[in-house]
Amino acid sequence: MKFKMKLACAASLLALGTAAHAERMIVTHDGSNGNGLKKGHKVLVDGQGWFAVDLDENGKSGMRGKKGFKNMEVDAPRRLMGFADSAGNPNSVQVLPYNYLQVEGDQLTLDKNAGMKVCVVDSGLARDTGETGGRNNDFDFSSITGDNDSGTGDWFRDGGAHGTHVAGTIGAADNGVGIIGVAPGVDMHIIKVFNNAGWGYSSDLAQAVNKCAQAGANIINMSLGGGQANSTEENAITNFVNNGGLVLVAAGNDGNTTRSYPAGYEASMMVGGVNKDDGKYAASQYPSCTVTTGKGRRQTTTTKETICVEIAAGGQDVLSTVPAGTGAVAAVTADGSAVAAASTANTGTQTAAGYHMGTAEAVDSGANGKVCLIDRGNISFADKVNNCANSGGVAAVVINNVAGEGVVHMDIAGAEGTVPAVGVAFEDRGTLLGASSVTVDSTAGDYAVFSGTSMATPTVAGAAALVWSNHPTCTGEEIRAALKATAQDVGDAGHDVHFGYGIAKSKAASDYLTTNGCNGGPIDPPPSGDATLSGSTSKGGRQANISWDGLNGSSVDVYINGSNNGSTANDGSASYSISKNASYTFKVCESGSTTTCTNEITL
Numbered sequence: 001m002k003f004k005m006k007l008a009c010a011a012s013l014l015a016l017g018t019a020a021h022a023e024r025m026i027v028t029h030d031g032s033n034g035n036g037l038k039k040g041h042k043v044l045v046d047g048q049g050w051f052a053v054d055l056d057e058n059g060k061s062g063m064r065g066k067k068g069f070k071n072m073e074v075d076a077p078r079r080l081m082g083f084a085d086s087a088g089n090p091n092s093v094q095v096l097p098y099n100y101l102q103v104e105g106d107q108l109t110l111d112k113n114a115g116m117k118v119c120v121v122d123s124g125l126a127r128d129t130g131e132t133g134g135r136n137n138d139f140d141f142s143s144i145t146g147d148n149d150s151g152t153g154d155w156f157r158d159g160g161a162h163g164t165h166v167a168g169t170i171g172a173a174d175n176g177v178g179i180i181g182v183a184p185g186v187d188m189h190i191i192k193v194f195n196n197a198g199w200g201y202s203s204d205l206a207q208a209v210n211k212c213a214q215a216g217a218n219i220i221n222m223s224l225g226g227g228q229a230n231s232t233e234e235n236a237i238t239n240f241v242n243n244g245g246l247v248l249v250a251a252g253n254d255g256n257t258t259r260s261y262p263a264g265y266e267a268s269m270m271v272g273g274v275n276k277d278d279g280k281y282a283a284s285q286y287p288s289c290t291v292t293t294g295k296g297r298r299q300t301t302t303t304k305e306t307i308c309v310e311i312a313a314g315g316q317d318v319l320s321t322v323p324a325g326t327g328a329v330a331a332v333t334a335d336g337s338a339v340a341a342a343s344t345a346n347t348g349t350q351t352a353a354g355y356h357m358g359t360a361e362a363v364d365s366g367a368n369g370k371v372c373l374i375d376r377g378n379i380s381f382a383d384k385v386n387n388c389a390n391s392g393g394v395a396a397v398v399i400n401n402v403a404g405e406g407v408v409h410m411d412i413a414g415a416e417g418t419v420p421a422v423g424v425a426f427e428d429r430g431t432l433l434g435a436s437s438v439t440v441d442s443t444a445g446d447y448a449v450f451s452g453t454s455m456a457t458p459t460v461a462g463a464a465a466l467v468w469s470n471h472p473t474c475t476g477e478e479i480r481a482a483l484k485a486t487a488q489d490v491g492d493a494g495h496d497v498h499f500g501y502g503i504a505k506s507k508a509a510s511d512y513l514t515t516n517g518c519n520g521g522p523i524d525p526p527p528s529g530d531a532t533l534s535g536s537t538s539k540g541g542r543q544a545n546i547s548w549d550g551l552n553g554s555s556v557d558v559y560i561n562g563s564n565n566g567s568t569a570n571d572g573s574a575s576y577s578i579s580k581n582a583s584y585t586f587k588v589c590e591s592g593s594t595t596t597c598t599n600e601i602t603l
């Protein structure tokens with residue numbers, strides 16, 4: 001019996017060894033023998049004159065020799081276009097979080113002399129030892145003030161990680177380590193309304209808003225909310241905005257249509273969440289923009305874009321600062337290539353050869369001394385980690401089993417095995433299984449990944465400070481309008497309840513204010529569909545080069561300075577001779593259409 005078991009194991013290992021060398025190929029054929037070519041293979045996708053199939057080297061040579069075979073090429077994986085945190089461990093290098101890149105934080109510089117100050121109404125900031133951890137060094141504390149409160153204590157001691165994470169997204173220092181805030185080093189004023197036990201502020205939120213005003217803040221970030229509107233609270237926020245300020249408030253994380261407050265007041269700018277791929281953060285609330293008040297003949301229905309989500313930013317899986325020692329971040333490399341990973345409670349650093357344990361449902365001596373590469377599924381994460389540790393594995397890397405879901409965030413509560421354990425994305429499975437050396441570096445430290453509209457809101461607050469510092473004569477309402485006018489439309493075409501005007505873009509908002517002045521100009525109609533146009537000049541300003549995509553048809557019409565310049569092949573690019581010191585607008589439309597067009601650009 002024992003002997004038979006061993007044989008069975010050996011057989012399955014061999015089978016895996018062969019499968020690891022198989023590649024997903026696209027085979028094209030002339031149609032004369034399609035079924036003959038497919039015979040004996042599992043067809044993954046069946047097209048007209050082609051099919052996709054996994055083939056090892058023998059399979060490839062067999063296929064080439066068959067009647068009707070035309071060609072064969074690797075079916076390369078395609079991913080959604082998206083943003084990603086820059087590579088590295090924030091405990092030793094400065095990581096650029098994806099939400100910072102997505103909001104164009106890297107494309108604009110904060111002007112510190114403009115005197116922007118962001119008031120963070122949250123759970124305090126980890127400057128000294130607090131309720132959950134110690135000082136986070138990734139702040140310029142000389143630029144940060146706060147107010148103490150009898151209910152919640154010192155603003156400079158954390159009352160939980162939330163406030164430190166939010167403040168880091170707004171203004172963590174650009175100092176070569178940790179993360180970078182969207183407005184790095186911006187002046188901040190901290191009001192601690194929560195502590196680790198929950199709400200503890202001795203007065204109301206209206207008082208917090210007034211304290212922000214007294215401190216000279218021009219932006220307030222409130223990554224908080226609840227169900228009931230309150231007129232005192234609303235009046236305080238309205239006054240702050242009427243005096244030229246801007247108030248960003250989180251939409252909430254219940255994934256439903258509830259209007260949360262203070263986000264739902266007209267004076268507040270409600271912020272929704274997106275993920276790194278510009279998709280919706282599923283938990284982000286999406287209240288209607290329409291309210292009905294009164295009864296019978298006095299009933300009125302009002303639609304206002306200021307009582308629903310106005311703008312969105314990265315809120316899912318956001319990396320930022322936490323009280324020292326309370327976070328954990330993971331970095332994985334496969335033969336030196338960085339692979340995105342999520343940490344677990346099991347931390348540590350190990351480098352070894354990788355060993356594919358399948359779904360790791362049993363102890364496997366092959367993993368001894370190696371990094372266990374484990375597919376998600378069938379058994380709990382804790383059991384996978386235990387089976388890796390009990391096999392003598394030095395670290396466990398669990399690979400997601402669904403494409404497009406990103407890294408797997410694992411709860412390994414109950415695992416007895418103490419080997420470092422991390423989760424990675426399905427898309428990196430091939431890289432990991434093909435690597436001869438895998439490093440797992442999961443370090444307890446001062447940074448962590450959180451999700452929520454609480455993370456999206458400070459991303460927009462940072463963007464507002466960044467844009468406003470470059471246009472300091474504008475009011476908060478003008479900054480709010482510019483952010484909306486230049487947001488990247490996502491989801492349903494145009495304004496919608498999930499994203500408002502779309503994803504905030506700092507550089508675009510700043511450019512818009514440069515072009516149109518604080519009170520804005522005419523807003524370009526949003527491009528229909530996803531058609532986009534970009535361009536540049538060359539030959540000393542004598543040639544304009546444009547590139548577009550997203551238009552259908554074999555040819556397109558190019559409009560220069562509003563006039564149809566004639567048609568050109570829809571091959572995605574064209575060049576035109578222009579006069580050196582003149583400016584030209586370009587727009588590209590589907591042939592014969594004046595509505596299915598790209599955005600307009602000026603060169």
Ligand SMILES: [Ca+2]
Pocket residue numbers: 094138172173174175176177178179180181
């Ligand atoms: Ca930093």
Ligand SMILES: [Ca+2]
Pocket residue numbers: 489490491492493494495496499500501502
């Ligand atoms: Ca939209």
